[in-house]
Amino acid sequence: MDNYNELSKQAAEILAEQVRKKNDSVLGLPTGSTPEGMYACLVSMYKNSEIDFSAVVTFNLDEYVGLPPDHPQSYNYYMHSNLFDHVNAKKSNIHIPHCKEQDPDLICREYEQEIKNAGGIDLQILGIGTNGHIGFNEPDQFLYTKTHLVELTEETIEANSRFFKSRDEVPLKAVTMGVGSIMAAEKIILLASGESKAEAISEMCSGKVTTRVPASLLQLHREVTVFVDREAASLLKK
Ligand code: F6R
Numbered sequence: 001m002d003n004y005n006e007l008s009k010q011a012a013e014i015l016a017e018q019v020r021k022k023n024d025s026v027l028g029l030p031t032g033s034t035p036e037g038m039y040a041c042l043v044s045m046y047k048n049s050e051i052d053f054s055a056v057v058t059f060n061l062d063e064y065v066g067l068p069p070d071h072p073q074s075y076n077y078y079m080h081s082n083l084f085d086h087v088n089a090k091k092s093n094i095h096i097p098h099c100k101e102q103d104p105d106l107i108c109r110e111y112e113q114e115i116k117n118a119g120g121i122d123l124q125i126l127g128i129g130t131n132g133h134i135g136f137n138e139p140d141q142f143l144y145t146k147t148h149l150v151e152l153t154e155e156t157i158e159a160n161s162r163f164f165k166s167r168d169e170v171p172l173k174a175v176t177m178g179v180g181s182i183m184a185a186e187k188i189i190l191l192a193s194g195e196s197k198a199e200a201i202s203e204m205c206s207g208k209v210t211t212r213v214p215a216s217l218l219q220l221h222r223e224v225t226v227f228v229d230r231e232a233a234s235l236l237k238k
Pocket of ligand 1: 029030031032033034035061062126127128129130133134135136
């Protein structure tokens with residue numbers, strides 16, 4: 001794809017197509033800078049009556065631990081300000097993992113069960129970290145299959161500090177869907193924009209699968225589409 005706008009439009013179009021085909025689609029959704037353009041396109045499509053969210057069910061990939069839902073940097077806040085406040089998705093159909101005082105293991109188990117009860121994810125949209133993470137599944141010796149509590153890596157804390165007043169404010173932990181929860185989706189679309197993602201995209205598509213590049217596992221999924229702009233694709237071999 002030529003540029004970020006094109007990528008955002010195409011991703012929104014695929015998501016809208018999914019919802020037109022199945023109005024009660026279960027969507028897995030990411031946050032971060034990359035999908036902002038896609039959400040903006042979806043909001044304008046909704047305003048033009050090109051998409052109806054009334055029966056759509058959503059599950060967000062992840063959420064920081066320790067931020068209240070109304071904190072401007074929480075993913076709950078992000079999803080409402082970028083999408084949910086502007087479309088007709090039902091509150092009861094929106095799922096964003098949130099753990100506070102409660103037992104994180106219980107929250108994670110319940111989240112998995114809720115995805116199961118909804119019939120599984122039809123379309124999962126993903127971004128990718130500069131270190132190759134998907135959701136907050138960070139590069140490691142091993143990865144977790146299910147929704148779990150995770151300690152963020154230095155690289156992710158550094159990358160995400162741009163959203164906070166200072167690096168010290170970035171939460172150190174998050175809850176994330178596991179690689180198994182992601183891989184169980186019927187279809188997956190991964191979005192990447194900009195030069196900072198070029199290395200991760202190249203490693204992800206290298207033909208090798210390693211837990212050191214969690215996105216590389218997607219090579220084992222039967223229906224993944226990767227949307228990249230020129231910069232993010234710049235290290236892919238021709
Ligand atoms: C966010 C998420 C992360 C981001 C990734 C890229 O819900 O799951 O994996 O997709 O960190 O973030 P941006 O798009 O901000 O570069």
